[in-house]
Amino acid sequence: MTSTLQISHLTKRFGGVEALADVSLSLAPGMRVALLGHNGAGKSTLMKIVLGLIPFDGGKVTVCGAAPGSAAARAQVAYLPENVAFHPALTGAEQIRHYLALRGQDPAGAGDLLARVGLGQAAGRRIGTYSKGMRQRVGLAQTLIGKPRLLVLDEPTSGLDPVSRRDFYALLDGLAAEGVAILLSSHVLTEVEARNDLILILSGGRLVAEGSLTDLRQQAALPVALRVTPAGDEAAALAEALPEARAGRDGILHLTCRQDQKLPLLSRIAGLGARVADLDLVPPSLEDIYSHFSRRDGQ
Numbered sequence: 001m002t003s004t005l006q007i008s009h010l011t012k013r014f015g016g017v018e019a020l021a022d023v024s025l026s027l028a029p030g031m032r033v034a035l036l037g038h039n040g041a042g043k044s045t046l047m048k049i050v051l052g053l054i055p056f057d058g059g060k061v062t063v064c065g066a067a068p069g070s071a072a073a074r075a076q077v078a079y080l081p082e083n084v085a086f087h088p089a090l091t092g093a094e095q096i097r098h099y100l101a102l103r104g105q106d107p108a109g110a111g112d113l114l115a116r117v118g119l120g121q122a123a124g125r126r127i128g129t130y131s132k133g134m135r136q137r138v139g140l141a142q143t144l145i146g147k148p149r150l151l152v153l154d155e156p157t158s159g160l161d162p163v164s165r166r167d168f169y170a171l172l173d174g175l176a177a178e179g180v181a182i183l184l185s186s187h188v189l190t191e192v193e194a195r196n197d198l199i200l201i202l203s204g205g206r207l208v209a210e211g212s213l214t215d216l217r218q219q220a221a222l223p224v225a226l227r228v229t230p231a232g233d234e235a236a237a238l239a240e241a242l243p244e245a246r247a248g249r250d251g252i253l254h255l256t257c258r259q260d261q262k263l264p265l266l267s268r269i270a271g272l273g274a275r276v277a278d279l280d281l282v283p284p285s286l287e288d289i290y291s292h293f294s295r296r297d298g299q
């Protein structure tokens with residue numbers, strides 16, 4: 001299948017600063033990719049290059065087979081910045097009608113676009129009365145004008161509450177299911193866990209990790225934590241049977257083990273039978289994995 005976005009060995013320097021070094025990635029239609037990285041890691045530079053806003057020094061970039069910034073590429077890519085600004089006195093429908101007219105499209109399509117992002121009911125209200133989540137959805141409706149094949153979203157859910165974030169990602173899921181490729185950056189690491197097919201970690205302009213969350217977990221090989229709750233008055237007996245555990249004030253026993261020791265340890269705990277009331281397995285979070293890769297790169 002032809003890639004929607006193809007980047008090979010991309011390099012970009014600003015004077016003496018190497019903003020991107022040997023970055024390669026490929027987005028197939030319908031793929032959702034999250035770009036993570038510390039401040040100055042190179043996320044915005046990468047997005048600007050994909051949008052054709054700045055030139056690059058080395059490597060190759062194609063957007064739907066065309067050079068970034070070319071008319072062919074621009075027709076296929078849409079961008080949503082972190083903070084969208086619309087005219088507060090215009091209604092959602094007026095604002096989208098305006099953008100449709102600017103793109104030479106029928107303004108009557110505004111209603112459908114707003115309904116698509118869940119703003120059908122609010123289309124006739126002034127944007128000044130919208131919440132931040134609603135304004136972000138107006139932004140998403142704007143990006144959908146012209147049916148782009150690639151969405152570039154710069155921290156699209158920053159400042160949104162958990163419910164608005166979930167709703168926003170549900171919209172992206174629907175678009176991805178229709179074949180739209182999505183490249184988004186985020187600092188809210190926990191939210192990208194379940195919502196993306198591929199996670200990329202940039203550090204100092206280099207891609208230091210790439211994969212699904214499962215791949216990254218395996219590559220990082222961080223310890224797994226277990227919490228064992230003793231049954232009734234079995235705390236002392238359980239602590240004796242699990243001498244490597246640390247007992248918390250609440251009586252719960254805390255253990256950690258390497259990934260490859262997880263199953264033997266679970267089977268040992270299962271063998272303790274009725275002495276165990278409950279068991280929780282806590283895998284390393286994306287925050288842990290992210291710090292692991294960023295630290296490894298000296299950040």
Ligand SMILES: Nc1ncnc2c1ncn2[C@@H]1O[C@H](COP(=O)(O)OP(=O)(O)OP(=O)(O)O)[C@@H](O)[C@H]1O
Pocket residue numbers: 014017018019037038039040041042043044045046
């Ligand atoms: N126009 C510019 N001129 C000089 N240096 C720049 C320019 N734009 C970016 N840089 C440098 O390139 C590096 C990458 O910056 P970039 O803005 O891409 O990072 P980022 O990951 O988007 O960071 P943030 O999360 O803070 O937005 C940084 O060292 C930055 O200072």
